[in-house]
């Protein structure tokens with residue numbers, strides 16, 4: 738109940754999916770949560786749910802494509818709660834129709850993908866770090882993807898941006914560890930969020946076949962890890978990559994076929 742008591746946590750992209758789940762779970766552990774999203778009504782709904790359950794939350798507008806909007810989110814959280822202990826950099830997306838193979842991708846889309854998935858995360862960290870250092874510490878949790886860890890047919894830009902986050906997290910961990918800052922990366926696998934209905938059925942079947950845990954992920958599978966990484970329980974954990982994907986990719990490539998013999 739109180740694993741995050743009094744901790745002030747920002748969740749970007751908190752209106753839906755993984756971010757929403759992380760916001761609700763952190764609030765249930767006593768955190769004060771700033772739910773930031775381009776969908777302000779959705780963020781308000783999450784904050785209201787938290788308050789109705791007796792927790793403390795505010796909703797903030799955020800367009801992660803705009804640096805001034807990221808800076809304003811951090812400033813507003815600091816103004817509302819007087820400190821920031823946790824930044825869950827969750828926002829991220831790509832459009833598979835524009836971001837596919839190296840030669841097939843829409844080059845005009847590159848800057849958007851890099852801004853939304855990589856630059857916005859780095860910029861948000863730059864905004865909170867001085868405040869966390871002043872407070873004596875904090876936890877930054879970045880969101881990569883299995884696409885950053887394993888080669889895939891697509892999306893190329895998204896994979897490139899997300900893999901940059903792993904190096905960035907280690908840089909933060911090394912450079913600011915002595916100031917009490919920890920920084921880790923979560924790489925989700927196939928998580929059933931708003932984007933799931935767009936996934937073609939044959940593709941889902943291929944993933945199911947190659948995943949030892951026989952189901953797709955739920956937002957809570959990531960949310961519980963966010964709570965742990967936000968809490969003091971993970972005080973000796975930094976610079977790490979956590980793959981939360983039911984084990985897809987750990988199996989010997991022959992396994993799926995052998996299981997059907």
Ligand SMILES: NC(=O)c1ccc[n+]([C@@H]2O[C@H](COP(=O)([O-])OP(=O)(O)OC[C@H]3O[C@@H](n4cnc5c(N)ncnc54)[C@H](O)[C@@H]3O)[C@@H](O)[C@H]2O)c1
Pocket residue numbers: 749750751752753754755756773774775776779799800801802827828829830853880881882883924925926927928929930931932
């Ligand atoms: N769902 C998956 O299977 C999966 C897999 C790997 C990685 N991820 C990563 O996890 C994170 C969350 O994914 P999800 O599936 O929960 O997403 P989602 O699409 O369900 O929700 C994303 C949230 O971000 C908000 N958002 C979109 N653009 C924004 C912007 N410019 N500024 C501010 N907010 C914006 C949306 O309004 C929404 O509330 C992303 O970084 C994603 O890349 C997800």
